[in-house]
Amino acid sequence: MILSDEHQKFREKIRKYADEIVAPRAIELDKNDEFPHDLVKQMGEMGLYGLCVPEKYGGSEQGTLMYAIAVDEISRACGSTGIFYAAHTSLAVAPIYLAGNDEQKQKWLTPLAKGEKIGSFGLTEPNAGSDAAGTQTTYKLIDDEYVINGDKCFITSGHVADIIVLTATKDPALGYHGISAFVVEEGTPGFSLGKKEDKMGLRGSITSELIFEDCKIPKENLLGKEGDGFRIFMQTLDGGRISIGALALGIAQGALDATVKFVKSNSISGKLLSKHQSIQSSIAEIGTEIEAARLLIYQAAELKDAHKPHTKQAAMGKYYASLIGMKATNMAIEIHGMLGLTKKYPVERFIRDEKLMEIGEGTSEIQKIVIARQILGK
Amino acid sequence: MSLIKLNNEQKMIRDEFRKFAVSEIEPAAEEIEKNGVFPIAIVEKLVDLGLLGLIIPEKYGGVELDMTSLCIAVKEISKVCASIGTILVANNCLIAYPLMKFGQESLKEKYLNKLAEGEIGGYICEPEIDLPQEKNDLKTEGDNYIFSGHREFILNGEAANFYIMPIQTKENTKYFIFDKNTRGIFPDPKNLLGMRTAGFTEAEFQDLNMIKENCFLTDDKKDDIQSEIRDFSNIGFSAISLGIAQSALDTSIKYAKERVQFGRTISEFPMIRDMLADMKIKIETVRLLIYDAASRFDNGEDYSEQSKIARIIASETGIFCGLNSIQIHGGYGYIKDYPLERYFRDAKVVQLLDASPRIMKEEIAKGLLK
Numbered sequence: 001m002i003l004s005d006e007h008q009k010f011r012e013k014i015r016k017y018a019d020e021i022v023a024p025r026a027i028e029l030d031k032n033d034e035f036p037h038d039l040v041k042q043m044g045e046m047g048l049y050g051l052c053v054p055e056k057y058g059g060s061e062q063g064t065l066m067y068a069i070a071v072d073e074i075s076r077a078c079g080s081t082g083i084f085y086a087a088h089t090s091l092a093v094a095p096i097y098l099a100g101n102d103e104q105k106q107k108w109l110t111p112l113a114k115g116e117k118i119g120s121f122g123l124t125e126p127n128a129g130s131d132a133a134g135t136q137t138t139y140k141l142i143d144d145e146y147v148i149n150g151d152k153c154f155i156t157s158g159h160v161a162d163i164i165v166l167t168a169t170k171d172p173a174l175g176y177h178g179i180s181a182f183v184v185e186e187g188t189p190g191f192s193l194g195k196k197e198d199k200m201g202l203r204g205s206i207t208s209e210l211i212f213e214d215c216k217i218p219k220e221n222l223l224g225k226e227g228d229g230f231r232i233f234m235q236t237l238d239g240g241r242i243s244i245g246a247l248a249l250g251i252a253q254g255a256l257d258a259t260v261k262f263v264k265s266n267s268i269s270g271k272l273l274s275k276h277q278s279i280q281s282s283i284a285e286i287g288t289e290i291e292a293a294r295l296l297i298y299q300a301a302e303l304k305d306a307h308k309p310h311t312k313q314a315a316m317g318k319y320y321a322s323l324i325g326m327k328a329t330n331m332a333i334e335i336h337g338m339l340g341l342t343k344k345y346p347v348e349r350f351i352r353d354e355k356l357m358e359i360g361e362g363t364s365e366i367q368k369i370v371i372a373r374q375i376l377g378k
Numbered sequence: 379m380s381l382i383k384l385n386n387e388q389k390m391i392r393d394e395f396r397k398f399a400v401s402e403i404e405p406a407a408e409e410i411e412k413n414g415v416f417p418i419a420i421v422e423k424l425v426d427l428g429l430l431g432l433i434i435p436e437k438y439g440g441v442e443l444d445m446t447s448l449c450i451a452v453k454e455i456s457k458v459c460a461s462i463g464t465i466l467v468a469n470n471c472l473i474a475y476p477l478m479k480f481g482q483e484s485l486k487e488k489y490l491n492k493l494a495e496g497e498i499g500g501y502i503c504e505p506e507i508d509l510p511q512e513k514n515d516l517k518t519e520g521d522n523y524i525f526s527g528h529r530e531f532i533l534n535g536e537a538a539n540f541y542i543m544p545i546q547t548k549e550n551t552k553y554f555i556f557d558k559n560t561r562g563i564f565p566d567p568k569n570l571l572g573m574r575t576a577g578f579t580e581a582e583f584q585d586l587n588m589i590k591e592n593c594f595l596t597d598d599k600k601d602d603i604q605s606e607i608r609d610f611s612n613i614g615f616s617a618i619s620l621g622i623a624q625s626a627l628d629t630s631i632k633y634a635k636e637r638v639q640f641g642r643t644i645s646e647f648p649m650i651r652d653m654l655a656d657m658k659i660k661i662e663t664v665r666l667l668i669y670d671a672a673s674r675f676d677n678g679e680d681y682s683e684q685s686k687i688a689r690i691i692a693s694e695t696g697i698f699c700g701l702n703s704i705q706i707h708g709g710y711g712y713i714k715d716y717p718l719e720r721y722f723r724d725a726k727v728v729q730l731l732d733a734s735p736r737i738m739k740e741e742i743a744k745g746l747l748k
Binding site: 124127128129130131134153154197198199200201207266267268269270273278326330333334335337338339340341342343348351352355356358359360363364365368 | 503506507508530531568569570571572638639640641647649650697701704705708709711712713714715719722723726727729730731732734735736739740
């Protein structure tokens with residue numbers, strides 16, 4: 001595929017921002033577990049959260065391919081900033097856009113798309129991970145209010161979120177038919193924050209436990225109809241996979257770029273590392289796989305923009321990009337040798353960040369099940 | 379009959395170290411990882427039990443164990459804390475062994491006894507890339523050597539009472555030994571991806587004065603000291619990877635049997651079972667390779683190629699099992715409440731300590747094509 005001039009120019013613009021503003025912050029964000037409030041604001045001003053949102057709601061509607069390019073470029077500089085961006089956009093902006101009515105969109109989508117508010121997606125629970133339809137968080141309609149009870153975990157940006165899209169069930173025995181999606185605003189009585197997770201990587205992003213105890217929300221906070229929750233989160237995850245694929249891809253590209261810089265500026269026994277055939281062989285392998293992953297992800301994005309089925313391509317893109325991303329980051333460290341284990345180079349951070357991409361928003365095992373179902377039919 | 383046959387002494391070592399690891403290290407493992415400092419209290423307990431100078435001859439106050447026993451000890455310790463495994467390997471394989479094999483008697487007397495009494499030796503790794511002259515400058519002055527420069531990786535640096543430093547010269551790689559208090563050493567603690575508590579440092583050296591007697595006596599034409607030390611330490615490092623891999627598997631089996639998704643334990647899902655089986659297959663391969671290399675050494679046979687093969691596969695297996703164990707645990711594998719992410723980070727570090735797989739492969743090929 002060949003990117004249009006418009007896409008190419010956009011890529012260059014984001015790359016410049018990522019190189020000049022985001023990359024220099026990445027080390028400190030990781031080291032100090034610091035959430036990049038300033039970058040989050042800047043990305044909002046640049047319109048990065050509204051790329052798939054109509055102008056009416058504060059977006060620019062430039063499409064998923066634009067968005068995938070942006071995630072790719074931001075993550076190339078900093079995985080933590082990348083995961084915030086991907087989660088906010090694909091998991092909070094997207095479901096409200098997908099399932100919200102006009103009033104809901106005015107109220108929540110617009111500030112999220114403009115970056116005035118931060119969004120989160122509450123799906124995973126202690127006992128509902130890969131089995132996301134096994135949600136045990138319940139809701140009950142009492143006097144025009146929904147009352148929510150339950151715990152959510154591993155929720156990206158939970159502690160800084162203003163708006164949370166949440167799944168809950170009327171009755172766990174109903175299976176996926178019982179699930180509905182809601183919006184809960186920060187500060188709602190009965191909603192509190194649990195612990196912040198201490199993670200291997202993505203340390204500049206926040207991963208939270210959310211606790212709902214008789215949390216009452218207005219009836220108007222239901223997205224779609226009761227029972228639509230499963231469909232809403234499945235569609236959300238289809239799009240989310242494109243973004244996590246792009247994130248995995250960006251980190252892999254970052255690892256390759258760092259390695260190229262290293263091998264062109266260091267020698268062994270007087271010979272530049274880049275002149276060693278075995279190093280060239282590794283670089284060629286990673287480079288090829290990254291290109292292949294990029295094609296898969298961009299293809300999924302184009303299909304989505306064309307309103308064509310993209311479940312298979314999105315799952316393939318995420319599965320493959322995170323797989324080769326682990327290989328790329330691992331190889332990058334190996335080429336750096338012991339120096340690659342130090343904080344003086346970014347590659348040890350890249351591998352810690354990259355590992356989540358095989359887990360978050362559907363593990364690689366789940367992606368394989370999705371892909372196999374698409375290939376084999378029902 | 380299994381190829382690996384432990385004698386009674388080796389079985390005793392295994393039981394003793396297993397007991398020590400479980401009762402003394404395990405309860406503290408998380409805490410020392412969090413603090414990231416050299417676990418001196420545990421190392422002192424190892425000393426009290428006489429478990430530190432494992433391969434040092436009795437003549438110098440050591441326990442004089444064979445390599446197979448050292449591997450068993452390192453594996454048992456590393457199952458619980460790979461950082462302490464690294465401390466053991468550095469002290470035995472990179473400090474004691476070079477002294478035993480290449481040091482002159484006066485150095486053996488002095489330093490092997492110190493090691494057996496519980497002193498720690500720091501091993502200053504050779505740089506892997508070319509350094510500018512000012513960062514790597516060895517001069518002779520009369521009978522003495524003067525070194526100025528920078529070294530990025532010192533194993534056991536934080537607790538070292540003395541150091542061994544190989545320096546490549548035009549003729550060969552020279553090994554120097556000097557005390558911590560020698561003038562001209564400026565160490566800094568070092569934080570790596572993993573092995574947070576192994577006490578790595580880096581250091582600047584300014585006009586470090588090393589007397590000729592503190593350089594291992596070598597035939598000037600001989601350049602195989604370094605490769606022999608690396609071959610030997612490869613086996614030790616392999617045992618660390620094996621320990622990590624085994625723990626990653628054990629923890630994953632336990633979790634797979636407990637974790638319920640889609641109405642059944644995840645141990646019932648073929649993809650999870652495959653991952654567990656793959657881990658086991660690699661671990662058993664590694665076990666055979668390590669004990670083969672170790673017993674070759676113990677029997678005085680050539681073990682050079684086997685030690686490299688063992689280390690390459692062992693370190694890949696450590697990483698593989700670390701990553702798979704994270705994957706099986708999902709989100710829980712990615713957070714520090716569980717030990718899996720530490721297993722992976724430690725496994726990645728041990729792969730690259732002092733010798734890279736790329737160079738080892740090149741040496742294996744060289745041997746094949748000789």
